Amino acid sequence: NAGVTQTPKFRILKIGQSMTLQCTQDMNHNYMYWYRQDPGMGLKLIYYSVGAGITDKGEVPNGYNVSRSTTEDFPLRLELAAPSQTSVYFCASSHLDRQETQYFGPGTRLLVL
């Protein structure tokens, strides 16, 4: 199993550009999450999904969109990149009955200039 994979690993965007951060898990997990982690800070939940076709906002959803058309994939979309979105983005997944054990992807480092 590859676990949770994220692409790209690193990206530089100009203000106003858009991009999609990809996340895929091969563990058949129901739950998937997107977090951002700013330097020296903990994780903040952006969006989460409890299953295909269902998404919900977390703490900091503004400026982002998600979709969950399949169990495996949970892409995060930035429409108009802003410097405040410079961060490390982690995708995670967990099983329905073991939500506390979240499997994290390696992260995507995003720099918006």
Added chain:
Amino acid sequence: EDKVVQSPLSLVVHEGDTVTLNCSYEVTNFRSLLWYKQEKKAPTFLFMLTSSGIEKKSGRLSSILDKKELFSILNITATQTGDSAIYLCAVLRDDKIIFGKGTRLHILP
């Protein structure tokens, strides 16, 4: 508003010392309290605490939850340089996990 507050935010100790990391929370529909260790990349799971007063142990790490005071501590005894990391406290509620800002622990050799 749900919140998870960790203290201290940063801690520097010498190898061999014992450290105590604190986590307080105010979260509706509490299910469990979680501790994670984050080194260079993604967090890794340490403990899940659901009941008050029951200590969880893993080697030199231990943790306990007080649901009346809405508080948890993570203890690390005989610290080693490999314990240097960010320790994240989080609360599982409903369908999501709310993280604290973390405690950055640095162990000096």
